[in-house]
Amino acid sequence: MFEADEASRALGMELVEAGDGMATVRMKITAAMVNGHEIAHGGYLFLLADTTFACACNSHGPVTVAAGADITFVTSARLGDELTAVAHERTRYGRNGIYDVTVYRDTPGHREVVAEFRGRSRTISPPKDPS
Numbered sequence: 001m002f003e004a005d006e007a008s009r010a011l012g013m014e015l016v017e018a019g020d021g022m023a024t025v026r027m028k029i030t031a032a033m034v035n036g037h038e039i040a041h042g043g044y045l046f047l048l049a050d051t052t053f054a055c056a057c058n059s060h061g062p063v064t065v066a067a068g069a070d071i072t073f074v075t076s077a078r079l080g081d082e083l084t085a086v087a088h089e090r091t092r093y094g095r096n097g098i099y100d101v102t103v104y105r106d107t108p109g110h111r112e113v114v115a116e117f118r119g120r121s122r123t124i125s126p127p128k129d130p131s
Contacts, residue, residue, distance in 0.1 A: 001058050008051040011044070015055060021089030023055035029081045040077035048085050049101040049117035056087035056099050057121040067096065067122040074113050082106045083114060097121040
């Protein structure tokens with residue numbers, strides 16, 4: 001799925017890891033992502049978290065989309081910051097799921113929380129037949 005995600009890849013996102021109900025994605029804040037306050041526009045932080053959420057909730061196979069999401073900005077990201085988003089599945093029930101994503105700023109020897117995101121997923125297709 002990530003290989004076909006032109007929007008995320010065009011922003012320089014890198015899928016670091018994906019597995020059952022989890023994913024890790026990295027992105028560097030560029031000049032095009034900074035707003036008039038000289039901080040990263042919140043939409044780009046949301047996009048990073050949403051992409052990571054999508055990779056985690058689609059890790060089980062069937063096509064799964066966002067049913068809703070919200071984000072809390074803990075601190076600002078700035079030009080040049082290296083961000084890492086880590087998604088973990090909290091639960092799946094029927095065709096629904098809940099996933100938490102933490103966006104971190106990575107600096108040598110330190111990892112600071114930038115944002116917390118919660119996504120709600122909905123599976124829209126049955127699992128593919130392996131035969």
